[in-house]
Amino acid sequence: MAAFRLHGLNLTEFSEFFTWDDAALAARQMQRVVATSASGFPCRVSLVDAGVGEDLLLLSYQHQSADSPYRAAGPIFVRRGAVAAVLAVDEVPRQILRRLMSLRAYDAGHRIIAAEVCEGEDVAAWLASRFEDASVAYIHLHFARYGCYACRADRACAG
Numbered sequence: 234m235a236a237f238r239l240h241g242l243n244l245t246e247f248s249e250f251f252t253w254d255d256a257a258l259a260a261r262q263m264q265r266v267v268a269t270s271a272s273g274f275p276c277r278v279s280l281v282d283a284g285v286g287e288d289l290l291l292l293s294y295q296h297q298s299a300d301s302p303y304r305a306a307g308p309i310f311v312r313r314g315a316v317a318a319v320l321a322v323d324e325v326p327r328q329i330l331r332r333l334m335s336l337r338a339y340d341a342g343h344r345i346i347a348a349e350v351c352e353g354e355d356v357a358a359w360l361a362s363r364f365e366d367a368s369v370a371y372i373h374l375h376f377a378r379y380g381c382y383a384c385r386a387d388r389a390c391a392g
Contacts, residue, residue: 235364236389237357239325239374241280241318242294247311250290263292266310272331275376278315280326280384288313296373296382299343307381322389323361329353329384333377338363341370350377364388 250263258265266289268274274283283289290313295306320326330353338347346368349359356374363369364386372386 234358234361236322237360237364237372237386238322238389239280239318239320239329240385240387242277242309242311242384244278244311244315244317247278247290247292250292250311251288251313258290261292263290265289266291274310274312275328275381275383276312276315277309277382277384278311278317280318280320280328281312281315282328283310283312294382296385297343301343303339303343303345305382309382318384323357325353325357329356329374334383335375335377335380336360336363336372337375338366338369338372340368343370360386 268283268285268287271285272282274289276283289310291308291310293306294309297303297305332353334351334353334356336349336359337345340346347363351359360372374383376383
C-alpha cells in the first residue's frame, strides 16, 4: 500500500482576519464564533476540534482553486492561534477518525477520478489503496454530513 500524508491549511492565510472588527469580517462574508461544544468546530489548520470557549473564524475557503470544472469553495473554521498540524506518514487525526468522511481523488488535470464515503477509521486504508494508482495526484477529504472541506492528502515520498 502507498504511504500518504495529510495536510492542514496554513494559518498565515487567516491570521490577519483575527485582527479585523466584526463589520470588516461581515463585509467579506466571515464571522467570529466561539465554540459551544467540544465537537462541531473542526479547525482546518491544526486538524483538531476547538474546545468549548475557543475563538474561531467561520469563512468560505476556496479549497479547490485549480482552473477546472471542479473549482470549489465552502465553509471552514480556523482557531485563533492554531498551530499547524504536523502529522506523521499515514497518520489520521482524531478529528477525522471520529467522523463520516467523503474522499475525492483528483488526477493531475484536477478532475475527480475516484470517490468514496466511509467512516473515519477506514480513511487510512482507502487513501493508501488510492495512492497505489499512479494517476491519483492528490485527495481532498470532506466531512460527509456537512460537506465541508477537511484537509488534503498527498502521496508520501519514499524514504
